[in-house]
Amino acid sequence: MPIAVLVVEDEPLVRFDIADYLAENGFEVHEAASADQALAILEAIPAIRLVFTDIDMPGSMDGLKLSAAVRKRWPPVQIIVTSGNRIAGTAEIPEGSLFVAKPYRPADIARSMQGLLAGRA
Template structure:
């Protein structure tokens, strides 16, 4: 019985939420958890990369475009696509839609304010 329980938990992809605004990050994490996904958090791209280096179970990155630090969410998404090709990527922004050429292959863009239903649909599409 324990084997099937472990398998079931590991079959659900872990989501890394990368958002610099604490309240938005907590809200997104709650939404992801309520949708049935394990979740990890990062406040910027540098922290996200450190987590990705040590967490092979992360299968989806949900990142805000506009973040302080060494890179924004689009640069993070491009780096994730390059270094970890199997990881699915969802980028969000409240400052307009980025140019299509700046969004990595297979990545999805969701405008802010985020619709809970759209986030859940995006996660289920990837998970």
């Protein structure tokens, strides 16, 4: 059974690229263009095990606030945060989460996801 992940990215081409790569590599991928959409998807699909979110997004919260909300509400969900505009330190992201700077290689994201889900961050 494929592992369900949620990609949260407001840039459609970036979101489609990573979502397609992950789907081609065996993940069940759900997509959101904002934190608000992401929270609605997480509520509707309890099988999601990992959230991959950009920091800079429009809407009521950015990716850092989203990752904090996910950790508080769904503690078992793993989190990877990304940005091309800033580096998020370990104090800014939930414990046990990863930060990956843009540009990233989709293969590196898939490996990071597999590592987090296997308990080796």
